[in-house]
Amino acid sequence: MRTHLIRGVLALAAVLVMADPSAAQSVIRGRVVDQGGKPVDGATVTIEATESNRRAQVKTNRNGEYMQIGLPSGRYNVTAAKDNLKAVQQTNISQGAPVELNFQLTPTSGLTPEQVKANQETQALAQQAIDAMRAGRDDEAIQRFNELVVKVPTCSDCYYNLGVAYSKRQQFADAEASFRKATELAPNSADAYTGLANVYNAQKKFDLAQQASAKAAELAGAGGGGGNAEALYNQGVILWNAGKFADAKVQFEAAVKADPKLAMAYYQLGMANVNLGQLPEARKAFEGYLAADPNGAKAAEVQTFLKQLPQ
Known part of the structure; x- marks a missing residue:
């Protein structure tokens, strides 16, 4: 789960921007x-x-x-x-990967009856935790995943899911600790670093968020000028939140290059260009959004912007 809290002032009007993950397949x-x-x-x-x-x-x-x-x-x-x-x-x-x-x-014939029973109980507990998270019962999911990590202390996915559930409850200290534990158990988990970046981002700890996001991008293969569009997009979001619009623009440009159908990257690129006073480039980016997703969540807003921007 990826949640991005994005704040920005559009030169045309004061707006609050919430960036959603792309609906990539x-x-x-x-x-x-x-x-x-x-x-x-x-x-x-x-x-x-x-x-x-x-x-x-x-x-x-x-x-x-x-x-x-x-x-x-x-x-x-x-x-x-x-x-x-x-x-x-x-x-x-992830899209493109x-x-x-x-x-x-x-x-399981080689296991003792006790081991078989323990495995079944652990699997049942894991299913309960996942069902609770899927149904939006975050408190129950947190309880079940905490029970799981007692039984299976090396379960990196359990800690990752705990981080997600804590984040949804805005319990950021617990979310950070969970994601950090997930990175310790699974050092190559781009997801865990992305979760950590989002926690820092929500707390406006933008430097730490950028570091974690860069690590996630590296692990996801987004470094070196190509690769994972979502990871590049996430880095742009964090830079945007930090008010580093020029740096954010670079990441959003890389994201749309990596995936020309990633509509939200075009939207954020347009917003970055507006904040930088680069209105012709903003128009081009917003047109790119409509080409990628004509009926998207931001379509009406983008059409309004295009009416106000110079030709």
Whole structure:
């Protein structure tokens, strides 16, 4: 979950700007094999968003391969199952970054009855936590995830989800601690650094937010002049909040170059140009927004701006 609190003064009118994540779509694919490494034909792969009721399901082919396209960016639980065997992983799907998730289905016959019971209880608790978060019951989600990290102290995804839930409750100190723990357990998690950046951003700790966002962009492959448009967009948002409009403009320009369909990057680019007094460039950016998303949430506002901006 990515929440950006954006403040800015438009030269044409005083406005409060809230930037939403892009409604970008991507793809997840992978392979399901058995204990011996042989492909599993006909396994059911279920893909469920952790923060909504969005759900997709697909079957593996004879090579054990599966693919699902058209998934909006976000956090997902992915389950591969056949007969009495099941494996679950959590992943983040980002626009422009195909996800490969492979599974090995193995029996639990080697476990003691006590271990089997403990695993079942942990899985049930995890499902309760995810269901609570998906339904917007943040207090319950926080309670369940805290119970989970007691049982599984190395669960980086648990800490990440705690950070998300605490952020929604505006309990920023707890959110920061949770995201920091997630980065300790999973140093290569761009999601955890993005969450940390958003927490700093909400508290107007813009220098720290920029550092965390830059790390997230590096991990997501957005560094070096290309790659992940969403990560570039997030960096622009943080710079915008810090009042660094020229620097923000650079990031928004890179974002629309990386993904010409990322409408909100065009919108923020237009706003940056307005604040910099670069009105012809602002017009071009706002026109880019309408081309990318003619019926988007900001369409009416953008059309108003275009009527006021010089040709």
